[in-house]
Amino acid sequence: MNNFWKMTCYMTGIPLGIALLLGLVGGEDGLASAAIMGLALIPIYFFTMIILAIMGKADAAKAMALSMGLMLLIGLSICGAVMSGMNFH
Numbered sequence: 001m002n003n004f005w006k007m008t009c010y011m012t013g014i015p016l017g018i019a020l021l022l023g024l025v026g027g028e029d030g031l032a033s034a035a036i037m038g039l040a041l042i043p044i045y046f047f048t049m050i051i052l053a054i055m056g057k058a059d060a061a062k063a064m065a066l067s068m069g070l071m072l073l074i075g076l077s078i079c080g081a082v083m084s085g086m087n088f089h
Contacts, residue, residue: 003059004059004062004063005063007060007064008066011045011067012070015037016071018034018037019034019037019038022034022037042068042071042072045071046068049065052064
C-alpha cells in the first residue's frame with residue numbers, strides 16, 4: 001500500500017473511530033459531542049489541506065481532501081438515516 005492510501009486511512013479512520021466510540025459510550029451526549037467534533041474537524045481539515053497544497057505536499061493534501069469527503073459522505077448518510085425515522089407532523 002503506498003503512502004497516499006496510508007495517509008487517507010489514518011486521516012479518515014482515526015476521527016471516525018473516535019466518533020464511533022463517543023457515540024457508543026456516551027449515549028445522547030456522546031452523539032452530540034461526536035457531531036461537534038465532526039463539525040470542528042471538517043474546517044480544520046480544509047484549511048490544513050490548503051496549507052499543505054501551498055507547501056508543496058500534494059500527496060498529503062489529496063489524502064486530506066479525500067478523507068474529508070469520506071467523512072462528509074458518512075456523516076450526511078447517517079444524518080439522513082436518522083432524520084428519515086423522525087416524524088415531523
